[in-house]
Amino acid sequence: MKISAILLIALAFFTGENHATEVSANTALATDYVYRGISQTDEEFTIQGGFDVSFESGFYAGIWASNVAFDGSIETDYYLGYRTEINKFEIDIGYLVYVYPNQPTNQPTKRAGKF
Numbered sequence: 001m002k003i004s005a006i007l008l009i010a011l012a013f014f015t016g017e018n019h020a021t022e023v024s025a026n027t028a029l030a031t032d033y034v035y036r037g038i039s040q041t042d043e044e045f046t047i048q049g050g051f052d053v054s055f056e057s058g059f060y061a062g063i064w065a066s067n068v069a070f071d072g073s074i075e076t077d078y079y080l081g082y083r084t085e086i087n088k089f090e091i092d093i094g095y096l097v098y099v100y101p102n103q104p105t106n107q108p109t110k111r112a113g114k115f
Helices: 002-014
Strands: 021-030 046-055 059-067 074-086 089-099
Touching: none
Parallel strands: none
Antiparallel strands: 021 046, 046 059, 059 074, 074 089
16 A cells, blocks of 8 residues: 555665664544544444654654444554654644545445444
């Protein structure tokens, strides 16, 4: 996948000898996955997890995934960005994309939920 390749290139670029790197992981088992007030799992249990890499320079990248009740049953989020502080103001510029790997490419994404 193109996004995975971009993340790997970014990680390779920012993990030189002069850069401190922090790697973290997270997991969750929850009773529901709600996005903007709409259940993504038809109000059923969800398992979620991700990995994050951040660098002393302020750059970061990560991946996160969750089961969902539509579009192939999994959502995968990829993100990268840059975080810094200027005069006590924290600035965070990033890019996030979420994909449904098993979704046919000719169909629009459908969100689960009751409207």
